[in-house]
Amino acid sequence: MNIKVLTCFLFIFVILQEVGFADNFSDYISNEEKINTTIYEKIYPAIVQIDGDIPYGSTTGTGCIITENGYILTSSHVIKDAKNIEVTTNSGKVYPAKIYKKTGDNKDLAILKIENK
Numbered sequence: 001m002n003i004k005v006l007t008c009f010l011f012i013f014v015i016l017q018e019v020g021f022a023d024n025f026s027d028y029i030s031n032e033e034k035i036n037t038t039i040y041e042k043i044y045p046a047i048v049q050i051d052g053d054i055p056y057g058s059t060t061g062t063g064c065i066i067t068e069n070g071y072i073l074t075s076s077h078v079i080k081d082a083k084n085i086e087v088t089t090n091s092g093k094v095y096p097a098k099i100y101k102k103t104g105d106n107k108d109l110a111i112l113k114i115e116n117k
Helices: 003-018 031-046
Strands: 047-054 057-065 071-074 083-088 094-102 110-114
Touching: 031 047, 031 057, 047 071, 083 110
Parallel strands: none
Antiparallel strands: 047 057, 047 083, 057 071, 071 110, 083 094, 094 110
């Protein structure tokens, strides 16, 4: 689920709840949507923002922390040709990161490693 779509959905839900229009709103949400929302709520703390410098500007994308010691799964196109990679966590902390592994462009996967400051 796209973060912008979820944000809009939650915004609309809050407004409808305030006017009493959505008292039983969960009755109108599909089971699939309930599952997606539950997964999102559990994984959200592990989602990070990735920023880096590239020859023609900057790049930004997202990734997911996959280990407690700072390995992050992202798409290889996010960090292609990137230097000075920084990872911003859900709590707002910023860490430098290095490319640990990268697949070819056809698989579009990469693993970063957060470096200790």
